[in-house]
Amino acid sequence: MIHVAKKIISFLILLFIVVISFAHACYILLLPRSDYSFEQRTINNDPNNPWNLASTYNIIYENGTVDSSPFLIQPPNENTNMFIDFKTSLFATYNFLTGDSGALSNWSYLNNPPHVILIILFSLLVVVYLMNLFIGLLNNEIQANNNRAAYFMQKAQVLAEIELFYLLPFQRRWKEWFPEVIHYYASIDDIQKVIQEIKQQHKWKLFNKAFPELGQALLKKAHNELNE
Structure with missing residues (x-):
């Protein structure tokens, strides 16, 4: 999984930059332009003032008319306008990734086309395009990493743990379970592929130093098979 994370880290950085950009745009657009206080009601024409966004309750008379002066006002808090601070603006933008656009529900969409x-740009660019692209890249990297060599490596680790922690000493000496030599059949194509992977990772010298006879035998066998 570490190998997969290294492959997609650049994409995650790009996604993070896009989210920060949208958060900054919303922060600039929806930041209150006048002074306000949560402890005392502030009346002005600023549409981003939390007091102007707070829920109000008006009296409806028997003839159906609505009193223009609010009867009750729910005091606002930091969540009434999450774009008064860049940190909460970033969190609100992150919530858009999950489809939660409630942070913008206090404004009228009809009167605020920006x-x-x-919202449309963010949903199309990030939620639809980039997130699906991220899922596709992650799936491809996992499939590429889940090859035959990784399978045998994982299998060897499991067997080593079983031998170390779950077997008794006399069981570890059973040659039927743990033979001294294990023969593995591989085609010439598989051998060439393994050699190329080791060389591309610049680990052939280390491999040849640790297993000099095996390294020379692999090269000789691969060379002879290709010449036949």
Whole structure:
């Protein structure tokens, strides 16, 4: 999984930059332009003022008319306008990734077309395109990493753990379970592939130093098979 993470780290950085960009755009657009206080009601014409976004309750008379002056006002808090601070703006933008656009529900979409444009762009660019691209890249890298060599490596680790922690000493000496020599059949194509992978990772010298006879035998066998 570490190998997979290294492959997609650049994409995650790009995704993080895009999220920060949208968070900064919303922060600039929805930041209150006038002074306000959560402890005392502030009345002004700023549409981003948390007091102007707070829920209000008006009296409805028997004739159906609505009193223009609010009867009750729910005091706002830091979540009323999450774009008063860049940290909460970043968190609100992150919530968009999960489909939660509630941070913008306090504004009228009909009277604020820039909000609608930002939501549409973010949903198309990040939620639809980049997230599906991320899933595809992650799937490809996992499949590429899940090859035959990785399977045998994982199998060897499991067997080693079983031998170390789950077997008694006399069981570890059973040659039927743990022979001294294990013969493995591989085609010439597989041998060439393994040699190329080792060389590409610049580990052939280390491999040849650790297993000099095996390294020379592999090269000789591969060379002879190709010449036949």
